[in-house]
Amino acid sequence: MIVRSLRWRLVFAMVLIIAAIAGTAGFFSSFTVKREVNRFLVAQRQEDTKAALQMFSTLELREAMRRAHERHGFRSVVVDGGRVVAVHPPELSAYRFEVMPNGELHLSRAGELLRIRGMFTNVPAGDVYLLPPRERVPDGPRALRVNVDRWLVGGLVAAAALAVLVMLTIFRRVFRPVEALTEGARALADGRLDTRVSVRGDDEVAILGRAFNSMAESLDRNERARRSMVSDVAHELRTPLTSIRVQLEAAQDGVVTPDAKWIASIEEDAATLSRLIDDLQQLSLADAGVLRLEIGEFAVADLVERALTGSPPVECSIPADLVVRVDARRMVQVLRNLIVNAFAYASTSIEISAARTARGIEIRVADDGPGVAEEHVERIFERFYRADPSRSRTTGGAGLGLAIARQLVELHGGTIRYERPAFVIEL
Numbered sequence: 001m002i003v004r005s006l007r008w009r010l011v012f013a014m015v016l017i018i019a020a021i022a023g024t025a026g027f028f029s030s031f032t033v034k035r036e037v038n039r040f041l042v043a044q045r046q047e048d049t050k051a052a053l054q055m056f057s058t059l060e061l062r063e064a065m066r067r068a069h070e071r072h073g074f075r076s077v078v079v080d081g082g083r084v085v086a087v088h089p090p091e092l093s094a095y096r097f098e099v100m101p102n103g104e105l106h107l108s109r110a111g112e113l114l115r116i117r118g119m120f121t122n123v124p125a126g127d128v129y130l131l132p133p134r135e136r137v138p139d140g141p142r143a144l145r146v147n148v149d150r151w152l153v154g155g156l157v158a159a160a161a162l163a164v165l166v167m168l169t170i171f172r173r174v175f176r177p178v179e180a181l182t183e184g185a186r187a188l189a190d191g192r193l194d195t196r197v198s199v200r201g202d203d204e205v206a207i208l209g210r211a212f213n214s215m216a217e218s219l220d221r222n223e224r225a226r227r228s229m230v231s232d233v234a235h236e237l238r239t240p241l242t243s244i245r246v247q248l249e250a251a252q253d254g255v256v257t258p259d260a261k262w263i264a265s266i267e268e269d270a271a272t273l274s275r276l277i278d279d280l281q282q283l284s285l286a287d288a289g290v291l292r293l294e295i296g297e298f299a300v301a302d303l304v305e306r307a308l309t310g311s312p313p314v315e316c317s318i319p320a321d322l323v324v325r326v327d328a329r330r331m332v333q334v335l336r337n338l339i340v341n342a343f344a345y346a347s348t349s350i351e352i353s354a355a356r357t358a359r360g361i362e363i364r365v366a367d368d369g370p371g372v373a374e375e376h377v378e379r380i381f382e383r384f385y386r387a388d389p390s391r392s393r394t395t396g397g398a399g400l401g402l403a404i405a406r407q408l409v410e411l412h413g414g415t416i417r418y419e420r421p422a423f424v425i426e427l
Helices: 006-058 061-072 090-094 141-189 204-252 260-288 300-307 328-345 401-411
Strands: 075-080 083-088 096-099 105-109 112-116 121-123 126-131 295-299 315-317 323-327 350-357 360-367 415-419 422-426
Touching (some): 006 141, 061 083, 075 096, 083 090, 141 204, 204 260, 260 401, 295 328, 300 323, 323 328, 328 360, 328 401, 328 422, 401 415
Parallel strands (some): 315 350
Antiparallel strands (some): 075 083, 075 126, 096 105, 105 112, 121 126, 295 323, 350 360, 360 422
């Protein structure tokens, strides 16, 4: 509905504002113009009165009365001894004259009464009373006031119409990208994650449009990652399960004998499957923020020693008094994941070092292998991401080790990064 439309509500509000401003401006403009016109007319009449009175002092009475009427529009009455002795123009004779004790002259006739307050001057023939000129329609002050009001109203209506037109044009430009954003949001809600809106300019609406596009890209990327993760999880689960099933079917068909070697192979696939499930569960707990940490103070050397249990010897350079506040079990898991990754890629040697820096404790796990290519550095901590697209078991597992390491380090308030040729943990 139009009433519920933000655009038309804004238009209605702006029309009310324009009407209020125009009405106020028109009222004060009309008042000011009329006041100035009245002042001008009063000043002009004063000048005319002076000129007319000057005529009565320099000309013969009737000539002065005639000229005062012709030049300035004044009608004059001369009173001598309380009796009217002369009037001009002659139509004034239709009035009944009465001089009041206070000096006022009253002119009356049927339904009309004119009062002249006081005499203006003395002449030899008597006292002169000047009546104001009659207003000439349409050139008189009243017509002027009417014309002023008419033009003010017309000008204000035209200005208001122009303002509304400009406002509608502006609203159209403003709401067009908003409507595009609305359509884009509906498209995202319908699952069309490739939807983007056109953005022009640098104003607030353009910033909103860029934020929308960034959100859409993030949703699209996350959706692709989710689908990829589901596919990867299915792949990683299918591999050991398929191996177990094939071996069981072979044993049932009598192709192989269920000896100790066969049982060890089954156990290895089951362990692989168990580790994958544990890793996925650990990631889900970390994402949900419910993975609990048992923080304590532990020597870094002890944590590294525990992580190296069952591994070939490596070169370590760790001060014995270097202590860090961590969850020992989780940090050992992080170090073990990095060490396993290093053994998978190292050529001859692995070195583990630790030191205190200005930002805290820094632990490095380095190897002399080929290292991670630049195009993979930014993604090696993603789940199921492997620099080896063939996913060969000789160069790594399911691609969850580094993702888990990052989650656990970040839970400790630290960071993990790759700096050729080492993975660096800062706590």
